[in-house]
Amino acid sequence: MPELPEVETTLRGIEPHLLHKRITQVIVRHPRLRWPIPNNLNALLTGQTIQAIHRRAKYILFTFKHGTLILHLGMSGRVRILQENTPPEKHDHVDIQTANCTLRFTDPRRFGAVLWTDEDPAAHPLLAHLGPEPLTHDFSGQYLWERSRHKTVTVKSFIMDSKVVVGVGNIYAAEALFLAGVHPKRAAGKVNEAEYVALVKAIKKILQNAIKQGGTTLKDFLKSDGKPGYFRVKLKVYGRDGEPCVNCGEALSHLRIGQRATVFCKNCQQ
DNA sequence: AAATTCTCCTGAAGGC
DNA sequence: TGCCTTCAGGAGAATT
16 A cells, blocks of 8 residues: 555655666566556566656656556555565565566556557656646635535545545654644545645645655665555554543544545544 | 446455 | 355446
8 A cells, every 4th residue: 555655755765776777677466556567577678778757646657768667556555676586475466677676566556557559658648637736836715726626525535545645655744634633534625725834735745755754764775674654654643543532532433435534633623 | 427336356354 | 173254455347
């Protein structure tokens, strides 16, 4: 369940090993992920040089002269850098090799994706309709307030909608709503501008903190047990159903919103 | 058009 | 101990 900070940490971890490197071979062991991995991926990439690596939402984009490799970790996906020959295990679906190292993609639940586009990646169907990045100035309280007018969807689902803003997953949505004191089930259209300002502030703070914490684990990134992001962050509500609220001591409540577990404090979140 | 539900998949956890 | 059931979840697709 990588959230945006985990993806950002992953990007920063692999970039130094892969930037400007030439692909020597691509091995696809299990092409069936969320969508099939292109069957000509090895031919497409072998001999080509990675010119840049970017993140958009939770997608990692590898820029080549002739196109872009799009990687998504889904919820159980992970990549790591191998510097010596390591036998693949059960869920090691893809290896992307350079002269010096291998990028290995592992994904037990196979919700991830490895795709290719030879056009502008921003125009790709998966990326074309994404909302602003949460850590940019475009993402503001006023923006959320304006976009939410007359919406009846819950505010939690609203901030998790990638067309509204990208990178706010289930864990950090719950945390941000708690920090901002907003009840997750409120109708998005009934949340006022001041509350959205607080919510945006909370989202940015939480994401930035998680990225910062993730950065502290970068030195471990080569190891298979590197644990970036939320493993290092103290969560206040997510996964704490029934435990005391850190503010008021009230037992935290639990409900489901859009098929997703939601924990909140009925005292502190109105 | 907007909101809700379904779907992919496997490992972990719980029940008996 | 072990088998069976249930659940978790990112996000696009399908449905209401």
